[in-house]
């Protein structure tokens with residue numbers, strides 16, 4: 001196979017309109033490749049089409065057009081192999097309350113045709129921290145435990161690719177950390193991870209590469225570091241020994257006095273150097289006591305890409 005865990009071309013999905021509503025075009029021709037071995041973030045606001053894309057990968061939603069290859073297997077030509085290559089932790093908590101965690105994992109393994117001798121139920125229970133709840137009825141589990149069980153279910157057939165759809169939406173810090181620790185460990189063992197989120201910090205912290213999706217289309221896809229580097233704006237924050245009477249700055253630089261009295265100079269890295277700003281301050285008689293610089297974060301990139309041209313930061 002190629003070194004792509006996932007290759008998506010021209011993917012479209014139009015949901016039929018319900019009760020007289022017009023059809024909804026949720027994916028408008030998505031092309032996306034996801035490298036094997038990465039932790040890949042699919043980022044976008046609510047309604048962007050993230051779950052639709054994930055559910056198509058998982059075989060839960062039928063695509064309208066396009067091609068999907070998972071671990072080299074075309075979904076239409078090799079449905080079994082492509083399905084076996086991927087495990088999905090869904091966004092929705094849909095769980096049969098009559099199963100125990102052990103039972104749920106066994107049923108799932110059975111669905112994927114994992115022979116009894118190759119099941120690793122106890123290992124998974126331990127990983128998701130449910131060993132002591134292994135035989136408790138699912139309806140007695142807390143929301144967090146049910147989510148952990150969903151993660152366990154996604155892992156029973158040792159998929160190459162693990163997909164987590166908004167795994168941390170509304171979960172507590174402890175569960176979040178437990179999830180991320182598991183995700184990192186699985187990734188170190190070679191598993192490709194795809195996660196959707198609308199939490200920017202999360203994508204920034206966890207993902208090697210990110211695609212931002214909005215209104216059913218990928219608006220950008222890049223390495224996380226490169227995405228952050230896309231924004232040219234940078235701010236130099238100076239503490240001076242005394243306020244300046246008269247500061248002449250290069251064109252395009254904006255200045256602001258912060259509430260703490262520091263002088264903030266925002267400039268474009270491609271046009272102005274920090275040295276030129278410091279020189280301007282020195283020329284005005286300013287003595288710099290302390291200096292820090294601020295880089296754009298993903299929030300800025302995200303806003304600049306999802307609010308359309310003209311409003312870019």
Ligand SMILES: Nc1ncnc2c1ncn2[C@@H]1O[C@H](COP(=O)(O)OP(=O)(O)O)[C@@H](O)[C@H]1O
Pocket residue numbers: 015016024025026044045046047048049050051052053
């Ligand atoms: N089963 C469905 N029937 C009709 N429209 C749907 C269905 N599922 C999702 N949609 C619509 O498709 C769009 C994308 O939804 P979704 O993929 O869930 O976005 P996200 O996961 O990014 O929040 C939304 O406008 C949503 O209302």
Ligand SMILES: [Mg+2]
Pocket residue numbers: 050051052091165166
């Ligand atoms: Mg969703």
